[in-house]
Amino acid sequence: MTTPRRDTYTPETLLSVAVQVFNQRGYDGTSMEHLSKAAGISKSSIYHHVSGKEELLKRAVSRALDGLFAILEEPAAREGQAVERLAHVVRRMVEVLISELPYVTLLLRVRGNTATERWALERRRDFDHRVAELLKAAAADGDVRPDVEVRLATRLVFGMINSIVEWYRPEARGASGREVADAVVQLVFSGLCRAA
C-alpha cells in the first residue's frame, strides 16, 4: 500500500492527472479507485474537489471544446474571405489540438455512454458544422475546386487533423506545433503536388 500523500491539488492539477488516466484506461474503464491511486490521495479527498468522475470528464472535455470554439471568435475567423477564414481555423485547430493534446485526445475518444459524453458529442458536431459552413461559403465564393464535395471534404480534413493525436508527442524531438500546422494548411489547401 502506498501512503496517501497530503492533498495539495487544485481542481486544475487534479484534472490533469484524471485526464491522463482516462486516456490510458478509457473513461468507462476508470474507477474512482484508479483516480485515487494515480493522484496518490484518498477518494474522499477527490470528492472534496469534485462530485465524481463525470464532473472531471465534463471539465476536461469543456477545456478542449472551449479552446476549439474560441477559435471561431478570433477576428481572422470572422472577417475576410471565407477561404482565408477557413485557413485560419484549420491552422488554429491544429495548434489548439497540440497545446491541449490530452484534453482533445479525450474529447475525440468520447463514445456517448453518459449524459456528459452525449453533450460533448453534440458540441463536437456543432463545431464540425460551423467549419463545414465555412467550407461551403468558400465554395460559393468560387475559391474551392468545384469537383470537391463539401461534406466529404470536411470529414477528410477533420480526419487528417484529428489523426494528429495518435502520433504527436510533445516530448519527442520532431516537428513543432507550428510546423505541423503549416504542413496541414499546405496539404489541405494546395495538396502535395507542385503547381504545374
Add this chain to the structure above:
Amino acid sequence: MTTPRRDTYTPETLLSVAVQVFNQRGYDGTSMEHLSKAAGISKSSIYHHVSGKEELLKRAVSRALDGLFAILEEPAAREGQAVERLAHVVRRMVEVLISELPYVTLLLRVRGNTATERWALERRRDFDHRVAELLKAAAADGDVRPDVEVRLATRLVFGMINSIVEWYRPEARGASGREVADAVVQLVFSGLCRAA
C-alpha cells in the same frame, strides 16, 4: 440460454463473426465465451476450426495486410513516374480500406499486447515505410512541392485515409468507395483550392 445451432461455419464465415466482435469489444476485451455466443456455436466447435482467438486475430489482420501489400505489386504501383505510382497507391489504399472495412478497422486498432499484434504493427510499419519511400521518390523527381516535409506529409496522408474507418458505413446512403477514393486523391495531390 440460447440453444447452440448446428456448426455450419467455414473458417471464412467464422472469421467474419469474430472480427465484428473484436471491433465491438476490443480484442483484449473479447473472450472465447463472447465469440461462442456471437457465433451461436459451442467453444469446442470453434476450437474445431481454429486454435483460439489469437489465430482468428492473425487471420483477420493478415487479410487486411495482404490486401494492402498486394497494392504495391500492381503494375501501376511499380511502373512509371513516382508521383503517378503514389497516386495509384493512395487511391487503392482507400478502395481496399473500404472493401475490407472490418478487417482494416481491426488492423488499425491493434495495440501490441500479444505477439500477433506486434507482428501486425511491424508489417503496418513496413507498409507505411514503402509508401513514404514513394513520396520521397516523387519529391526527388521534383513532383512534390519543396516546402512539404516527407515524414510529416506521410503521417498526415495516412491519418486522412485511416480516419475513413471511423465514419464510413457501407450500408448508409452516401459516397461510394470510388467517390471517397476520388476525393482523397484530389485533396492529397491538389488540395482544396482552385488553382490560381
